[in-house]
Amino acid sequence: MLTTSDQRGYLAYSSLLVAFATPLLLLLPFLWDGSSSFLLFQDAQDQTYAWWQKLAHGWNAGYLPLWDANIYSGRSFAGEIQASVYYPLTWLWLVLFAQDGSMPRLAIELSIVLHFSIASSTMWCLLRHWKFAPAAALFGALSFALMGPVAERAAAQPNIFFGLCWLPLAVQFASLHVESGRTRFALAAGAVIGLQVLSGHAQPAIHTALLCGVLCSYFHWRREPTHYQRLRAIARSGAPMIAALVLVALPQLLLSMEYLSDAYRWVGPDPIGPGESVPYRIFSRDFSVAPMQLWSLIDPWRVRWIDNNTLHLSVLGLLMIAMISARKTWRERLKQLLPHWPWMLVVSVFALLAMLGHLTPLAHILRKLPVLGQIRQLGRYAILFQFCFCVFAVAAFTVLQQSVVEGRRQAAAIVALMATGVLASSLYLAGGLSKSSIFTLLLALATLATLLNTFLRRRLFAPMALAALLCSAWLYRPLTLPAAGSSPLPEQAFAELTVLAPVLADYGQARIILDESTGLPKNYADAHSMQSRLGHSATMYRPYFDFLAIDWSLNSEINDLLNMRYVLTRNELDLPLLGRDEARKLNLYQRPSAYPRLFLASRYGDAAHSAPESLTLEHYDDHRIEFRFSLTNADTVVVSELTYPGWCAFLNDQPTAIHNAVLGGREIPLRAIKAPPGDHRLRFEYRPFAARIGGCS
Structure with missing residues (x-):
């Protein structure tokens, strides 16, 4: 017969299994039948899909590509950082799925779905470490992974999404460090942040480092009696984290610093040079959030944020936090359950002010800082808000589950719930709410109604809350996983063209100009044995750009010296015609004036x-x-x-x-x-x- 301790252990492991498996069950069927894909937007196709093909081609040829000979007349492949060359899960996927010099789309999609499970599992582990019950931890884990800016990043920039999924694990190690004082946990936190760098982007690592730094600083500041001791303790925590970060990410950091020290970045219509600040207008306005867009906390189906930074972490979680905030005894109970609440509240306010951009003075301050000033999209601070919001929602979940609502307060709560339902229905009828938002809101109100009865609260609140969350995640899924149809699947967009056979035969001996009129992905050459003049990425090697900028015209001597022997276009040119694709109306021309390689x-x-x-x-x-x-x-x-x-x-x-x-x-x-x-x-x-x-x- 199982003891109470054994039963609790099985319950915990079962909830972890649910946290890991739910994203797989929710997302994989729609990927398997081809009705949806994470790889429809430009960054996801031109970078994620195309660069996976480059990785697979090199891997099958016997090397891990650090240089990319296919686009921009040759460029540092690893130095651009977003190719995830040194990410261990990239290597695992290459071993498992790379075949015939390519990576199947479904394998790439599976990699993305796996990271949803990683995000859910790491958040569950953090919440369990902070002593929350399995059901509450599961609620927070699924909220973190399946909704909001974490989930939406998967289809926008998968390489950034990969890094975000490891954020809770780094915070857990930082928390273990301040609780135990052991250096090994600080090293582990830094190693996870280094892993985020390897996953393909610096922004998740910067945001995670902010969280870990604030966490450690807060607890050292409370414990140590003098300013000197506080600063020394903070340094003792920060030094091993930084050392581990640098050690884990060193190969990537060396190549990226070498490349980015002489590369242009595209943060608007014009590039900025190495070390130059992002123009204030772009930094503070282009990707910030208008106050009215905060309505996406209720209705993300109607109110969207630019660059997939939409804040939505379940209406139920939002209402639970609102309920806790309205009653002093519940607020005090939350503070007891969550000793981290002060620094998390500060981080939440900081993130919200950062997202508002030019509407607050914080944007001007951030732009002046050496590292934070390079994050041009202030809307991406939404990840900090999301993380803290999820933890607060879990704490509110726990407080409400353990609380008793007295008769007088029951009546007031019933009136408030009914009034909220009537107001929501009125807004829906008036066109102010979408159908999905009204459904999730009414479901949340029904779940909160179980709190008013002690019998129902003890037995039904947790399963109803999880069911309501899963219903919300199901309705939110189309915003996370776009439906195919409006955009071609990547294997269709990158399909090999018969007309390009002469170019493929000349690999290494001639390059091609892929005109924008072709409609082909900008990194089309990365998925094939061809070399193009341009490509698609956030940066370009400065000497190469300056060389091209001497003369951008088709018949320039620059193109001759770059061995641009071919041109693919829809236009009619005064050049020898080599072939025509009648279906796509594409013409392949030869440039006789090109120099040999x-x-x-x-x-x-x-x-x-x-x-x-x-x-x-x-x-x-x-x-x-x-x-x-x-x-x-x-x-x-x-x-x-x-x-x-x-x-x-x-x-x-x-x-x-x-x-x-x-x-x-x-x-x-x-x-x-x-x-x-x-x-x-x-x-x-x-x-x-x-x-x-x-x-x-």
Whole structure:
């Protein structure tokens, strides 16, 4: 016979299993039948889907791609950070699902759904660590994972979503650290934040570090008697966290700092250079929240926030917090249950003021700070509000479940619930509320009505609250998981085109200009063996952009030097036509003026005869390029590949220096190698870490 302790243990493990399994059961059926997809929006298709194809291609070829030869005429793949190259779950997925140089869409979707389960499970573990009952922890875990800015981020920028899912685990380790004083928990918190960096974006790590920093500072400030001791204690907590963060994320940090130190960022129509501040208008206005948009807490189906930052964490949770706030004895009970409430309340107010942008002075202050000033979308501070809101809702859940409502207060509560229901129905009839919001609100009111009867409260409140939450999550699902139809599925958008067969055959020997009129994804080349002039990402290597900006016209010499031999467009051009896709109305043209991938500086100005004798391409992939050619006289060989730190050159197996090419008296960011007469084998290898430590010898 099971003891009471055993029964409690099974109940806890069962609730954890439900927390993990619910997102799978809620989301997977709609992905399996193709009716919905997380990969419909531009960032999700052009970055997540396309870069998974690049990862799978490199993995199947025997390497983990750190350089991307397919877009922007070559770029740092890992340095852009959002490709998640060093994320351990990326490696696991490559082992399990990469096949024939590609990653199936369903495998990518499964990775996203798995992170919903991670978000729910990590939040459950944190709430259980803070001594909440399994049912209450389950309520908070599902609220955190299935609604609000965490869930909506999955379809907008999955790489940011991946990082957000680990946030509760880092907070739990920070909480364990301040409770026990053990350094190992501070190291664990920093390691989780480092994992967030590896998952594909710095913003989740910054937001999590804010939470952990405020948590530790609050408790040290309360415990230590003097300012000096407080600051020393805070430093003792922060130092191991920072050390672990840097150690875990070091490969990513090295490549990202190297790349971003000389890259433009796109935060508006115009790029900003390294170290430049985001323009105040963009920082404080473009992605902030108007006060009326806070109505999304009640009706997210009608009121949406820009960039998927909509605040909605269940109407039931909101009403429970409102009920607790209305009664002093309940507020005191909440404070006893949640000793973290002061710092979480401060964080909630801070997040709300940050989201309001230019409407408060906080935006001006944040823009001046060295790290926070680089987060251009103030609406993304919604994650801090969501986290704290979920914890407060769980505390309110617990207080209400354990409280008794006296007869006089029962009558007042009944009147309040009925009045709220009538008001909500009136707003719905007047067009002020959507059908989904009125349903969830009435369901929440019915759940709260169980509190008025002691018998019902003890037996039905928890299951009814969880049922109401799941109904809300079900209605919220279309906002989290968009329906396919309005946008093509990524495998359709990235489908291989027969007309591009000549381009695929010339991989490593010619590049293509994919005109915007084609309607193809901007990172189309990443999913195929082709190389394009441009792509889609938040950044671009500055020397390359400056080189293109000399002349953006189609027939520019810049395109010639970049080996742009092909053009795909819907327009009619005065160029030799190589093929036509009648179904899509696409024309493939050839640019005869393009220089070959390798040419001689002495023959600059004569593209048709600029290649050395017996030029052959022996090997070409992201990390290794090999040519063979012969020279009658000593010359400078120009290779239409970007000069970039970490690339090493070997002429006849001997290390040789790479210089920026100088053509027509102008220095350009293409590789130039001096070579004597004779037969030569020229090899380039990308060695970002070895070159940094020991050079190219």
